[in-house]
Amino acid sequence: MQLFVYSAFSEASQRRLQQELSADLMVVFRTNLPEDQQRSAFQKADLLFGNPPAAWLTEEPPALQFWQIDSAGFERYTDARLTAAIANMGDFFAWPCAETMVAGILAWYRHIPELTLLQAKKEWVGPPVRKKLGLLRNRRVIILGAGAIGQAVRQQLTGFNCQVQFLARTNPEAQLRSVEDLKAALPQTDIVVNCLPGSAEKFFSADLINAMTPGSLYASVGRGNTTDEPALVAALQAGKLGGAVLDVTAKEPLPADSPLWSLPQVLLTQHTAGGQPGEEDGRIDLLLRNLHHFRQGEPLENPVELSKGY
Numbered sequence: 001m002q003l004f005v006y007s008a009f010s011e012a013s014q015r016r017l018q019q020e021l022s023a024d025l026m027v028v029f030r031t032n033l034p035e036d037q038q039r040s041a042f043q044k045a046d047l048l049f050g051n052p053p054a055a056w057l058t059e060e061p062p063a064l065q066f067w068q069i070d071s072a073g074f075e076r077y078t079d080a081r082l083t084a085a086i087a088n089m090g091d092f093f094a095w096p097c098a099e100t101m102v103a104g105i106l107a108w109y110r111h112i113p114e115l116t117l118l119q120a121k122k123e124w125v126g127p128p129v130r131k132k133l134g135l136l137r138n139r140r141v142i143i144l145g146a147g148a149i150g151q152a153v154r155q156q157l158t159g160f161n162c163q164v165q166f167l168a169r170t171n172p173e174a175q176l177r178s179v180e181d182l183k184a185a186l187p188q189t190d191i192v193v194n195c196l197p198g199s200a201e202k203f204f205s206a207d208l209i210n211a212m213t214p215g216s217l218y219a220s221v222g223r224g225n226t227t228d229e230p231a232l233v234a235a236l237q238a239g240k241l242g243g244a245v246l247d248v249t250a251k252e253p254l255p256a257d258s259p260l261w262s263l264p265q266v267l268l269t270q271h272t273a274g275g276q277p278g279e280e281d282g283r284i285d286l287l288l289r290n291l292h293h294f295r296q297g298e299p300l301e302n303p304v305e306l307s308k309g310y
Contacts, residue, residue: 002063003027003291004042006050007070013280020288047294048084049287057082066294068287069304072148073223075198077306087290090302091148092282093274097221097247098152100273101193104245105219109134113267136160142185144204145195146171149221153193162191179208186211191219198223199309206231215242221273224248233259236266247273 001024008031009017018027030038030050042048042056048067057080069077069088107113111129118125139162143150146168154164167182168174176182186192186208196203204218204227212218218241220227229250235241243265249258252271260266276282286301293300304310 001025001046002044003047003049004045005029006042006048006052007283009280009284013284016281017284017287020284021291025291047291051076054080060084066291068290070283073197074304074306075223075309078199078309080306082306085294085300086304086306087300087302088304089283089286091152092286093276094148094152096276097149097195097273098156100247100269101153101219101221101245102156104247104267104269105191105193105217106136108217108243108245108265108267109136114264136162138162139190140188141165141191141193142167142176142182142189143193143195144182144226145197145222146174147195147197150193150195153195183208183211187213189213189216191217194218194220194222194226196222196226197309198225200226202226202228204228204232206234209235210240212241214240217241217243217245219245221247224250224252229260233263236263241265243267245269247271 003021003025005017005027009029014029021027025047028041030041033041039056042052043061044063045061046063046065048064050070054076057077060082064082064084067082067084067086069086072089072091072093074088110133114129118129137160139160141157141162141164143153143164144167146166150166154166157164165176165185166174167176169177176185189212192204192212194204202225206228209218209228209231212235218232227250232241232244236244237259245267246260247269248271249260249268254260254268260268290300
C-alpha cells in the first residue's frame with residue numbers, strides 16, 4: 001500500500017514516519033517530488049495525509065481508502081464525493097489557537113505592540129502610555145462558534161473573570177442562536193472572537209461590524225473568509241472599532257497593499273496560532289494512531305463526513 005503525504009515535513013520527521021510505518025507501507029512525500037509528478041503520485045495513493053488542492057479531488061483516486069486531513073477545518077472539500085474513510089485533526093490545534101487569541105487581546109489592552117516599537121527605537125515614554133492602558137478583566141465577550149477553539153478561548157478567559165457568551169445554532173451551551181440574537185447583543189459587548197469555519201462565508205458582515213460598540217475589539221482565528229474584510233477595514237479606519245487581532249485574513253499571504261498592514265490598532269499573527277512545541281511529532285502521532293485504527297477496523301479518532309461539514 002502507498003501512503004501519499006501532501007503535508008510538508010522536515011527531514012527528521014520524514015525519517016521518523018518512514019521508520020514507524022509497517023513494512024508493507026510505502027510512503028511518498030509530495031515535497032520530495034518534482035511539481036509535475038506530484039499529482040500523478042497522489043492518484044496512486046491508497047492512504048493520504050494532508051490537504052491537497054480541492055481540484056485534485058474532483059475525482060477520487062481509484063485506490064484511496066483512508067484520508068487523514070491535516071487540519072481541523074475542511075470546508076474546501078465539502079463538495080468532494082469520496083468513499084474513503086476520513087478524519088481530521090480534531091482539537092489538536094484548539095488550545096494554541098486560543099492562546100494566540102487571548103495573548104493578542106491582552107497585548108492590545110496593555111499596548112504591548114506600541115511598547116515593543118518604542119523599545120526598538122530606544123525611546124522611553126512611560127506615563128503617556130500608562131494612561132492609555134486597559135484591562136481584560138471583566139470584559140464582555142461573544143465567541144462565534146462553540147467548537148474546540150471557542151471552548152478553549154472561554155476556558156482561558158475565565159481567569160480574567162470575563163462574561164462570555166457563545167453564538168452557535170445548535171450547541172446547548174450557546175446563549176445566542178441567530179444573527180438577530182447576535183446583532184442585539186453586540187452593542188453591549190467589548191470583544192468578539194470569531195472561531196467560525198470557512199463554510200460561514202462573510203458571516204460577520206458589515207451590518208454586524210457596524211452594530212459593535214465604539215472602541216470594541218474584534219479577534220479572528222477561524223477562517224479569513226468569514227469576515228467582511230473591507231467593512232472591517234472601513235470601521236477601523238473610521239475609528240468605529242478600537243482594534244483587531246487577526247490570525248487569518250481573506251487572502252493569505254496578506255497582500256502588500258492591504259491597509260491591515262499599516263493600521264496601528266491591528267495585530268496580525270499571520271496564521272501561526274496553531275503552532276506549538278512538537279507540532280510535527282504530534283501530527284504524525286495522530287496519523288499513526290488513525291492508520292492503526294483503520295487497518296484494524298477500529299473507530300477512527302475525529303472521523304468526519306465532508307458533505308455534512310463535520
